[in-house]
Amino acid sequence: MRIRIRHEIIQRLDPGTRNMAVTVRLTPRAHEGQFILRWALDLSTDCRLSPQEDAFGNLCHTFSVDGPTDRLAVIAEGEVETQDTTGFVRGTVERFPPSLFMRQTDLTEPTAAVAAFAAAIEAPAEEPLARLHALMVALHGEVAEAEGPAMGDPLGAAAALEAGRACSAGIAHVFTAAARHLGLPARHISGYLAREGDAEGEGSARHWAEAYVPKMGWIAFDPGRNLCGTEHYVRLAVGLDALGVAPLRSTGLDLEETVSALDGRAPMKAAQAQSQGQN
Structure with missing residues (x-):
């Protein structure tokens, strides 16, 4: 595409x-x-x-x-x-081991509410990919995506979860915070989402998350849309949170x-x- x-x-x-x-x-x-x-x-x-x-x-x-x-x-x-890689992210510049992306920030602080949300994910701990998909589905149902500046001043994980509404960056903060709390490396991604086919709209700047699965690698998750990355996404930058x-x-x-x-x-x-x- x-x-x-x-x-x-x-x-x-x-x-x-x-x-x-x-x-x-x-x-x-x-x-x-x-x-x-x-x-x-x-x-x-x-x-x-x-x-x-x-x-x-x-x-x-x-x-x-x-x-x-x-x-x-x-x-x-x-x-x-772009080409559809079914969410897998390969061939990127990797300066750090996945373990670095266990580090929480002020925007992804795992408060009691965030920790409780992560603990409630129903998937076996020995199946990390299943846990990540279950986390994405649960988050999509818990926090609705609201219109707002994806690249402006997004909510942190705790505030987004409490509000029940956030822009794509705020939702990504909840995902990365919860995934890290579950022992799964996760990182914050900025980029663009293209308009699909003849759908209305001009596409947008967008944030999502990537999580690391042993023996598989990094996989892109967009909990705001409840799907893994497709050919409609253009990856721009990676960091620990939206500020980065x-x-x-x-x-x-x-x-x-x-x-x-x-x-x-x-x-x-x-x-x-x-x-x-x-x-």
Whole structure:
């Protein structure tokens, strides 16, 4: 499947801002089932992008904004060829052993409620894949997916579970927190979900989770949609939680994102913008 992606971020800065360091994670890497046909970054300011990799192997770019200015725009655009791997994630850059992804964060803290939810999963401990599927099904029924900024300021695991509604990133926090509590390495993924066929919508930025199964490897789970990864997903960045995969990190103020991720066979429509807070 060929997916066309356009992701624009416009950030409001303090008036008169003269110097600011910015890091963006908006460049996907190729792996089995995902091939980057073309990809480009464009900025509203005249500066030099410095490519680098973060600790997890994500492709990043850093640059400095030399003002004065009160606005920053970053546009990532390209095409990605994907294939269905039935959820298996292979050929990725792996800087750490799976055991690192047992580490909890402030956003995935296993509170008493999260621990109780994980303990109630009905699947044998000796069958990790079955436990993960049971966790995804249970979470899909427990926390409804709400509209909201997938790449903005999502709820932590405890807050998402208590609210019973969260965006895809908040739901992924519950999944990773519960999986780790059950002794199963899990990590947070950012990326894009393409519009399927002639369905309405422009696709979206999205978060999901990957969990490690011994002798099988990493498998993508999207509990918000109650399914494993398909060819409609484009994987962008990996981390311990949503903060670690934030597409843009700076000291700016509010930001606005516009995202389209379309089947290459579908006509491109005008994208819808959404405002959100900065992590």
